[in-house]
Amino acid sequence: MALPSAYAAGVESGSKDIPYCRKQKSLGLLCSNFLSLYNREGVETIGLDDAASRLGVERRRIYDIVNVLESVGILARKAKNRYTWKGFGAIPKALEDLKKEGFRENGPAADTSCSEKVSDDDEDEMCSDMNNLSQNDKSDSTSAPKSAVPSKSGENRKEKSLGLLTQNFVKLFLCTDMDMISLDDAAKLLLGDGKHTSMTTRTKVRRLYDIANVLSSMKFIEKTHHPETRKPAFRWLGLNAKSDNGPADSLVLSDSKRRMFGTDLTNTSAKRFKVGEDAAQVLKPHNPMRVKHEAENEVERTRSAVKSYQFGPFAPANVPKVGVSQDEKGKQVVDWESLASAYRPQYHNQALKDLFSHYVEAWKSWYSEVAGKSPIQLMS
């Protein structure tokens, strides 16, 4: 398979542009593209190969984002190479479940040994940690005959999975009152209580960066800095999945602000694959459309900080900038066919409209779900 790895080599013979630029290959961006590519009606299932080729990335990267997306309910594994698109509407439930699970595992008394709280000050001394490797095997149900295989192995591998790490990371926000945490602390907290080698932490942090990037692109979290210390940290923006019998209340959302999502469409490919093989459309990760709405939702358990952010349908953006016709640099050998189905070329307004309808739809289902409390099946 060759495919040597020449990195900074820079200008490839033939590529007259794009020296390389690491940022255009970030997971966050990839996630945005992924979302905007599949968040449209008609999409039922997603093939990994298809995604990889459409997004112009290696498969390995698809696994990365797919895993975290699944952790949040947006996707569900259907079969080998195949995922089911659940949509944003599945997020609330997923988060709610995560939250419950988090509390359950932790037990009511939210405190553990937590001797070292490393790092310096953290505003609220309330440190209710949670360290556990929720290893709820029995993953995947779907009529899997299998004769209850002990499968003792594999557990170890799975408890280190990106997906699980994502869930635990999210639980940190949902089940704890601290809503700003540095990846370093998160890594230490999520580290299975033992082995705090500088190396293991290092690795964990690397993963958390990956996760944080895709979570950020969906506006679940946001990168900031600790008030005093300039330490970078992440803050939760997503809805605070409230649970239990709390039929429809709070979680209101008046109207959404219409805002233009600036985006540009760049076609870059700085990879040497086969000859004409690249169709990397790069979209801007932006476009929150998050409706921050203060609503007095009753507090759960600890009545302390009652902040409830609401975030709009996460989502992607791929609205071409007004007044700029994107396709003009000549068509290359890219497969516009696939892109064509994904984007409506020429008609910006149309695309915009389309996008909006999707938003509305996603939002609507999401809202009704939260309000109506309709049960839904979640992954595994």
Place this chain on the structure above:
DNA sequence: CCTTCCCGCCAGACA
């Protein structure tokens, strides 16, 4: 320098 984090090797899991 330090932080962020992409790339892809290669080992488990699975067909």
Place this chain on the structure above:
DNA sequence: TGTCTGGCGGGAAGG
């Protein structure tokens, strides 16, 4: 066995 998954950590880009 071959293919699919996806840990893992080197080391380069970015600041």
